[in-house]
Amino acid sequence: MHGPATVGWLLVALCALTGAYCVLRAKGTDGARREDAGGEALMGFGMAAMAVPSVWTWQPLPPAVTAAAFAALFTALLARELGLLLLRWRRDGRRGARPCVHLHHVTGALAMAYMSLAMAAAFAGTGGAAGPAAHGTGTGGIPVLTGALLVYFAGYALWNGAQLIPSPAGAPATAGAGAGVAFGPACAVIHQPGVTAGCRLAMSTAMFTMLLTL
Template sequence: MHVPAQVGWLLAGVCALAGALCLARARQAVRAGARQAGRRPAEAAAAEAVMGFAMALMAIPGGVLPDAAHVAVFGALALWALTLGLRGAPHQFHHLIEAAAMAWLMLPLGSGHGGGPPAVAGALLAYFCARAVLGGVRLLPAPAGRPGSGTAEVAEACRLMLTVAMCAMVLG
């Protein structure tokens, strides 16, 4: 990424925090033995945790892993999201786009990272900005008489953090 080191470290911290929260959700789902109509909330939360940690590694200034390793990790995450989505896990279409976008950002196209067509970057930026706004709206207080679910709100907050980080990474 082509961002100042302070921004890279901030993104790494936000993504690592989101990964840790998703990992805690996965552990909670495993302990509760959660399984709803073929959905696997623990596996979906674990996939989100891996995505958060992988994004954190990518955001660290100077790079921790070679670009090819990042592409492989995000490619595997895209396949995992596709598999979970086909098995009925919610929010996997978003994670599929997120993982594919991260892999795309790491491909050395043209003159460097993300050097592909500006239209692709513009489309990704539009998608992630719209998704961030939608995620923020979902976190607004619930109307009276409809209590919120603490776990669902934490999950949406994790997704929102990673989506906002995606906006910054696509811009970077």
């Protein structure tokens, strides 16, 4: 991505760790929750790969080609998430389909595909070279769409951050709090709602940062 290399490597570490956590979460559950965790793991690893600074200066592969490859990857992920969303809607309707969670996955895949396409267009406009015209100043994209995505992911990060605030004593447990208990203490910790909310907070913050560098 555009911007300082230090920020890029921090994003790599953050997204890779959240992706690994989602893999562990997927192993301890099944059904719709497993699909959700798998989609988030793919998104995390894809974002980590895209944030690696050296990917955009690797000489054998022009940056425009790299950006186009990421666009294809995230477009495929977007198609997967849309397919799962439609499948769940047809299967469950509004009952237990967790449409808000899956719509967020669709939005995330759309945002990453959009950023990849914007970068591919920027690199193509500079002759495919990763020079000052393409780095540091950003690619711009479509300002209105970029702004809308920034507002969305900022709001989603704040909402997940609010889930980490301790509940008053005696408050009912969050739905799904006991998920994974049957798989052992470590798995029970992985499936705690607060840990999942923290993972989504990290992913949303990383997405917000990547959009800022656009």
